[in-house]
Amino acid sequence: MEDAHAIRLDLGSGLQKCSYFAVFDGHAGDFVSKYISENLMDTILELWTNSDSMSKVNSEKSPLPKAMSDSDICQLADSAELDRFKKNIKEGFLKIDGSMREHPKFSSPEEKSGTTAVTAFITPEKIIFANCGDSRGVLANSKSVRFGTYDHKPCNEEEKKRIENAGGSVMIRRVNGSLAVSRALGDYDYKNVSGLPPTEQLVSAEPDLSVMDRSEEDEFLILACDGVWDVMTNEEVVSYIYSRLLINDDLKKVCEELLETCLAKGSRDNMSVILIAFPAAPKVSQEAIEQEKALDAVIKEKVSGIVKQDENATLNSILEELQTMTIENLPPGGGIHCKLNMIEGMLDELLPNRSKEENNRGMGQSMPVVPLSMIRQFASDGVGVGAEASEESDESHP
Numbered sequence: 001m002e003d004a005h006a007i008r009l010d011l012g013s014g015l016q017k018c019s020y021f022a023v024f025d026g027h028a029g030d031f032v033s034k035y036i037s038e039n040l041m042d043t044i045l046e047l048w049t050n051s052d053s054m055s056k057v058n059s060e061k062s063p064l065p066k067a068m069s070d071s072d073i074c075q076l077a078d079s080a081e082l083d084r085f086k087k088n089i090k091e092g093f094l095k096i097d098g099s100m101r102e103h104p105k106f107s108s109p110e111e112k113s114g115t116t117a118v119t120a121f122i123t124p125e126k127i128i129f130a131n132c133g134d135s136r137g138v139l140a141n142s143k144s145v146r147f148g149t150y151d152h153k154p155c156n157e158e159e160k161k162r163i164e165n166a167g168g169s170v171m172i173r174r175v176n177g178s179l180a181v182s183r184a185l186g187d188y189d190y191k192n193v194s195g196l197p198p199t200e201q202l203v204s205a206e207p208d209l210s211v212m213d214r215s216e217e218d219e220f221l222i223l224a225c226d227g228v229w230d231v232m233t234n235e236e237v238v239s240y241i242y243s244r245l246l247i248n249d250d251l252k253k254v255c256e257e258l259l260e261t262c263l264a265k266g267s268r269d270n271m272s273v274i275l276i277a278f279p280a281a282p283k284v285s286q287e288a289i290e291q292e293k294a295l296d297a298v299i300k301e302k303v304s305g306i307v308k309q310d311e312n313a314t315l316n317s318i319l320e321e322l323q324t325m326t327i328e329n330l331p332p333g334g335g336i337h338c339k340l341n342m343i344e345g346m347l348d349e350l351l352p353n354r355s356k357e358e359n360n361r362g363m364g365q366s367m368p369v370v371p372l373s374m375i376r377q378f379a380s381d382g383v384g385v386g387a388e389a390s391e392e393s394d395e396s397h398p
């Protein structure tokens, strides 16, 4: 497990009403992802505080009305201040990437880790996404995708141009045939071209920034690493989470269900997700709960029917058979995959002696057989907004 995440609900320093959320997908070790999760926000805040005293020295601002206490102020409501904060975010990514390189850990040539970063800064009026790499942030509004961040893959025109300018190449969709992301923190083996600034190296730590005005119809925001997006589209994730929030208001549970569904769809990467619900998020509805109960009853009946006819049935053969049947009201985006746990639980009861080696959760794809106990290692971050699933990691594939 090389992922890390960070959450800060109150940034202080004139940003009391602003929050920060981030998911880091580490690769080739967990040093960089952990380090960045612990230090990125402080680095940005330091730049913010320093540039504030500079701007106060340089300009004669009218003092704030006396009635306003510090905690009422969100400086980012002011567009010049918002621009300053955006600049600080971008500089913060580059600054920490430069300073981390001096860490004693990197005196060892063995230390080659790196991490992607997808971050969201939420103010009373704006959502600022800063993305570096191929993790993704998605904003849901009115049951659909309002915004999704752009993935930095080596094959992308702009990325490829920078890589080739720095003397590298893109092979098998990877930087120099090896690294699957074109922007990341760490990965210093790809940042050694002399005469080029950090933003022009084979791999750059420069984030893309996007600012959205918050809308009353914004429902929820998801930050997740590519293990999720490899098997589900933005639209599928939004539809699926929407449908889960109608039957369950426990966000941690919803995150777990999303990750279980991704595992069932064949994801074999480690995964982390943060789900943030806004006031317009769907509310639990009795009708949706009843519909889900009816759906579960239909699936259970079909599974019992299949097992009665074939006591050698395996999880895979049952899933394959279920996929050929018309089953109404399967959760959009999740499909039959999101019922894998329930079906497996039934099989444990109906066929307690079945061979578990046949549990191939990839369903029709050729995937290694992995014991479920290994796949399902959930951890929560203690504030009820995160969940992680862990499996083996692939050193070269973030």
Ligand code: MN
Binding pocket: 025, 225, 226, 227, 269, 270, 397, 398
């Ligand atoms: Mn990954």
